[in-house]
Amino acid sequence: MGTASHSGSSGIFPVMIYVQGSEQQTLSLNHTPFTVGRKVDRDLVIADPRVSREHASIVAENGEFTVVDQGSKHGTFVNGERVERHKLQRNDRLEFGARDVAYLIFHPLHTTSNTAREFLSQISGIQIAPEASDLEKLTLFMEAARKLNTIGVLDEILVTLLEATLKLTRAERGYIFLRDSAGVLTLAAGRNSKSEPLLDDKTISRSVLEGALTSNSEYLVTDTSQMLDVQQRQSIVAFDLRTVICMPLRKPMVQTTRDGQPAGGEVMGALYVDSRFASRDITSVSHDILRAIATEAAQLIENARLVQAEEAGRRYQQELGIAASIQQRLLAVTLPEVSFARVSGRNMSCKEIGGDFFEAVNTPAGLAVVLADVSGKGVSAALLASILQGMVYSQLISGMPLTEVVAAVNRFFTYKHIGEKYATMIITRLRNDGDLEYVNCGHIPPVWICGNEVLRPSHGNLPVGLLADATYASDRCQMKPGDRLILVTDGVTEAENARGDMFDSERLERVAGKSSSMEDIFSAVADFCGGTPLNDDCTVVELAYTGD
Numbered sequence: 001m002g003t004a005s006h007s008g009s010s011g012i013f014p015v016m017i018y019v020q021g022s023e024q025q026t027l028s029l030n031h032t033p034f035t036v037g038r039k040v041d042r043d044l045v046i047a048d049p050r051v052s053r054e055h056a057s058i059v060a061e062n063g064e065f066t067v068v069d070q071g072s073k074h075g076t077f078v079n080g081e082r083v084e085r086h087k088l089q090r091n092d093r094l095e096f097g098a099r100d101v102a103y104l105i106f107h108p109l110h111t112t113s114n115t116a117r118e119f120l121s122q123i124s125g126i127q128i129a130p131e132a133s134d135l136e137k138l139t140l141f142m143e144a145a146r147k148l149n150t151i152g153v154l155d156e157i158l159v160t161l162l163e164a165t166l167k168l169t170r171a172e173r174g175y176i177f178l179r180d181s182a183g184v185l186t187l188a189a190g191r192n193s194k195s196e197p198l199l200d201d202k203t204i205s206r207s208v209l210e211g212a213l214t215s216n217s218e219y220l221v222t223d224t225s226q227m228l229d230v231q232q233r234q235s236i237v238a239f240d241l242r243t244v245i246c247m248p249l250r251k252p253m254v255q256t257t258r259d260g261q262p263a264g265g266e267v268m269g270a271l272y273v274d275s276r277f278a279s280r281d282i283t284s285v286s287h288d289i290l291r292a293i294a295t296e297a298a299q300l301i302e303n304a305r306l307v308q309a310e311e312a313g314r315r316y317q318q319e320l321g322i323a324a325s326i327q328q329r330l331l332a333v334t335l336p337e338v339s340f341a342r343v344s345g346r347n348m349s350c351k352e353i354g355g356d357f358f359e360a361v362n363t364p365a366g367l368a369v370v371l372a373d374v375s376g377k378g379v380s381a382a383l384l385a386s387i388l389q390g391m392v393y394s395q396l397i398s399g400m401p402l403t404e405v406v407a408a409v410n411r412f413f414t415y416k417h418i419g420e421k422y423a424t425m426i427i428t429r430l431r432n433d434g435d436l437e438y439v440n441c442g443h444i445p446p447v448w449i450c451g452n453e454v455l456r457p458s459h460g461n462l463p464v465g466l467l468a469d470a471t472y473a474s475d476r477c478q479m480k481p482g483d484r485l486i487l488v489t490d491g492v493t494e495a496e497n498a499r500g501d502m503f504d505s506e507r508l509e510r511v512a513g514k515s516s517s518m519e520d521i522f523s524a525v526a527d528f529c530g531g532t533p534l535n536d537d538c539t540v541v542e543l544a545y546t547g548d
Helices: 114-124 132-148 154-169 206-215 234-238 284-330 378-397 402-416 504-514 519-529
Strands: 015-020 023-028 034-037 056-061 064-069 076-078 081-083 085-087 093-096 102-107 173-179 185-192 219-221 243-250 267-275 341-348 356-363 366-374 423-430 435-441 447-450 453-455 475-478 484-488 538-545
Touching: 015 284, 023 284, 064 076, 154 173, 154 185, 154 267, 154 284, 185 267, 206 219, 206 243, 206 267, 243 284, 267 284, 341 356, 341 366, 341 519, 356 378, 356 538, 366 378, 366 484, 366 538, 378 402, 378 423, 402 423, 402 435, 423 484, 423 538, 447 504, 453 504, 484 504, 504 519, 519 538
Parallel strands: none
Antiparallel strands: 015 023, 015 102, 034 056, 056 064, 064 085, 076 081, 076 093, 093 102, 173 185, 173 267, 219 243, 243 267, 341 538, 356 366, 366 423, 423 435, 435 475, 447 453, 447 484, 484 538
16 A cells, blocks of 8 residues: 655644544554555554445645545545545544544644634734834744743643743733543642742632633733722632733634634633733733633643643553553463363453453363353453452362352352452363363353264353352263363354454354364454454363363
């Protein structure tokens, strides 16, 4: 696939945030065309039957980016509207066939907003009177804007913004408030005119702050003695405030109003300054500078948050890699060698770590094999799988009956109240005379290859962890030399292809009856999926009775 490199003058590539469910991933547009589709060679593969194999591409044209639909069946959407070709703007939401399931947010980190660029162009042509104040303010803004575009730490951005605003307004105090992930407004930074930190916001005008945020409008008064409703602003009177300015920080939006102006975005916080002294009237130039600083600051804060989220994501992936390595060592199985049987097993996780495990233990009563699948995915399922494996291993070694082993596991799950977690599991014990005892706890029935027959022993019990007073019973099979018992997790039977069809039990039985090893099952699943990523962990364990 041919690609053309693209970068801005800063060397920083635009990014896209890929969101799927509760997970998100940052993708760099470091080449174009950037391809999207269900086909495995796409830059972004979306395994959904509504996504075409070669669905869409994102191309660079004269320094701008355009999404182009490639004749997809279910369409490409930008901000909810179906498009064939669309020039992308900051925070555009892109969906490909599958609406509200997975989407991209376009975010050109290296660019300055159109609003800020237009404003800089406008003020550069203004003939400012030779008054030091306005010229000084203009110079200050230009320096602050340059500095804000070169720093990437959120705290530094906030401090730079405050110091520039305090010099511009000649106010005594400045604060920045930001909404957290729960929408609660919190103090993010505070400075006085001496650049000293302010940690207490109890003496500000709360009514002005809340009013500006509620109405999503600016509040700018340079002499409160001229206000008609000053008596209604109790904090202004109580704290003798004469200058009060509050500028909402609006989250960048791509929508526009009917007159072509940017629409007011979601309020992400506020810039607040006040003083006990009346300031001279702020000129229109200064007001425009204030507004531009607030607008650009909101965009830079959003960028900084994305960078922090990306860094946190990288750290999480590193920790997940460590966890995966630890889990692999913990769940590593040393398969015992016995004269009358042969056992093999393999696990394939759909994520870095998973909730499946299997174990094989040679006990005085026979060869024990267990396969379990903890509900859910990710870290919590992996942690419980590790604990469960340790419990089962120690109890099998001690010679506990199979029914007592699963009863003990069930007591542990239900007694600990661990987030409504449960597990399906099947535990077997094969003696040298071919007698096989098994306890199936809500698991997929095993596949028993008996001569030319494919049987499915159906005896079962509840999964462990559902009911504290659940009882468990075992059943038995008599295996003959050459018989094989195949155990799988539901990640095998529920593996899907691009059309959404499942591998299912019928295919499993057909492949198991013809196969000579468990690897044939994995190959059959891979061929069936045809490149569609697994949506659950897959584990296959084969127990063959040789009778030697």
